Amino acid sequence: MPTSPAPGSPSAAPRPAGGPSDGPRRAPAGAAVLREDITEAIRAAVFAELAAVGFSKMSIEAVARRAGVGKTAVYRRWKSKLHLVLDLVSAFAVQGLPVPDTGSLHGDLRALLELMSHLLRHPVASQVIPDLLVEAARNPEIAEAVREVLLRSETEIAGAVVRAAAGRGELPADTDPERALDLAIGPLYWRLVVVRGELPAGYLDELARAVTAALKAGS
Incomplete structure (x- = not known):
């Protein structure tokens, strides 16, 4: 008849948790695995x-x-339709807007305008952004979320353009990046999203020259 091991003997010692004989670990019950x-x-x-x-x-x-x-x-x-769309729009905006680096303020602004014109003409962006702005006008919480998503990446890029121009001596170091963004993107947004018209030939070149002159004059 088998006998119980004596207290204090090696076989009586408790087995350390997580040892080889415990088998593979399992995820906690109820844990969500998002494929x-x-x-x-x-x-x-x-x-x-x-x-x-x-x-x-x-x-x-x-x-x-x-x-x-x-x-x-x-x-x-995602906890709501709004959060789902904001997440996608944010990712879309960030992926579509690399920081221009042409070596001049005019060149950087022209490249930024080219990128933004493609973004604003994208079928999803052209439908989603106006709808989001309508929702934002009704709800301050939504307005703050939309502002954060739509302006964050563009403001960061405008800041990088302004800092580069300041480093080259083209603009003062205290030039406001948001002012640069307003001057550059405002007319483009009006034409492509509000009016929904085509850009005339040479429009982006003329706008880049005008914004460059305005920023230098304002400094």
Whole structure:
């Protein structure tokens, strides 16, 4: 008949937690594992829905249906339609706007205008941004979120352009990057997003020259 090991003997010592005999560790019960392929499918579905119906008519149900997932999969990643779209617009804006580095203020502004013109003419951006601004006018919380997403990357890029120009002696060090952004992007946004017209030939060249002159005159 087997006997119990004597107290204090090696076989009676407690086994250290996490030892080889414990087997593979398991994720805690209930822990959410967000599969990247599902996340990407949802993102693709959102872009497709935005292009098809715009922000105001887009629904989580339609996004989930287009992605081939349940609504729960969407809500696990984003708490609302607004947060989902803001996340995508933010990523889209950051990816689409590298910092220009041409060696001159005029060249950097011209490159920035070229990039922004492509961004603002993108079918998703041209539909989503006006819808987001309408929502922002109704809700201060949404307005703050939209301001953070739409202006953060552009202001950072304008700051980099102004600092580079100051380093070359083209502008004073205290030049306001937001003023530069207003002068450069304001007319472009008006033509492409509000009026929704085509840019005349040479428009970006003329605008870059005008903004360069205005910033130097204002300094």
